[in-house]
């Protein structure tokens with residue numbers, strides 16, 4: 001097999017061996033040398049046999065070999081070569097040999113790494129157990145679409161949960177559940193983080209800085225307590241309880257608005273982890289307003305602007321149901337709750 005056939009990557013293949021010779025320059029080259037070099041540290045002697053180092057690590061002797069990489073040296077290179085002592089030449093070749101061997105080793109490691117990285121991709125089977133109006137399920141849908149991951153969507157009937165859901169999420173028995181190559185991942189933001197880590201080559205959702213990541217998780221926890229609880233009560237209660245819930249909801253949204261500041265997204269210029277968490281609520285804004293008979297935009301204009309921006313993203317448009325359908329669904333379950 002030719003050496004180049006085994007080239008594992010784009011790194012240059014070093015010659016199999018580097019041979020050194022005395023490379024006595026022709027008379028014209030001597031003239032050239034004297035023109036450019038006025039002082040020599042040592043007189044050039046007739047060359048003794050020189051050491052050579054093969055890239056397989058063989059050290060030997062050569063007195064007549066004239067090739068480096070098969071192409072030989074140019075006249076200028078040959079002249080420069082003559083300026084080194086045999087010992088210096090030996091060291092130079094040794095360094096080149098070690099560097100070339102290292103480069104080859106790194107190339108082989110990179111090739112192995114690539115094939116290991118590719119393995120899970122080829123076998124990927126991604127199933128999402130979900131329920132269409134869920135503000136939690138939609139987070140997983142959006143994250144998968146942000147990453148361009150193909151997945152099978154399976155709608156659950158939450159009144160009659162499938163054996164698969166009960167098997168995959170025996171603790172909470174809730175959607176969403178992401179089943180990746182047969183293994184379940186539960187809890188929506190845990191699913192989003194998992195997606196971000198597995199498909200890390202595209203559209204990072206969490207910041208890379210550990211402090212910023214901690215901040216993102218803090219705000220998502222805030223959303224899932226301080227926004228979730230009043231939001232849930234707005235469509236499922238009435239009277240004083242509902243009034244209190246509306247107040248708490250707006251208070252929580254105002255805190256989020258000040259955290260958002262002038263940024264287009266919570267993730268700064270990029271749609272990220274907190275934005276995905278909030279989009280589940282953005283898609284319910286209209287239903288919440290209609291059930292609670294109140295308006296969010298005058299209270300939180302910049303948050304609303306960011307919400308509209310998020311709702312226009314392709315990954316979101318393809319994941320959220322039409323607002324009227326959510327409104328209709330909200331009033332239906334409101335009746336079931338006898339409100």
Ligand SMILES: N[C@@H](CCC(=O)N[C@@H](CS)C(=O)NCC(=O)O)C(=O)O
Nearest residue numbers: 134135136158174175176187188189
């Ligand atoms: N904290 C969970 C909440 C998930 C959740 O509440 N899912 C609801 C649908 S929106 C569910 O499966 N409910 C079924 C049940 O409570 O039995 C998450 O973030 O994934």
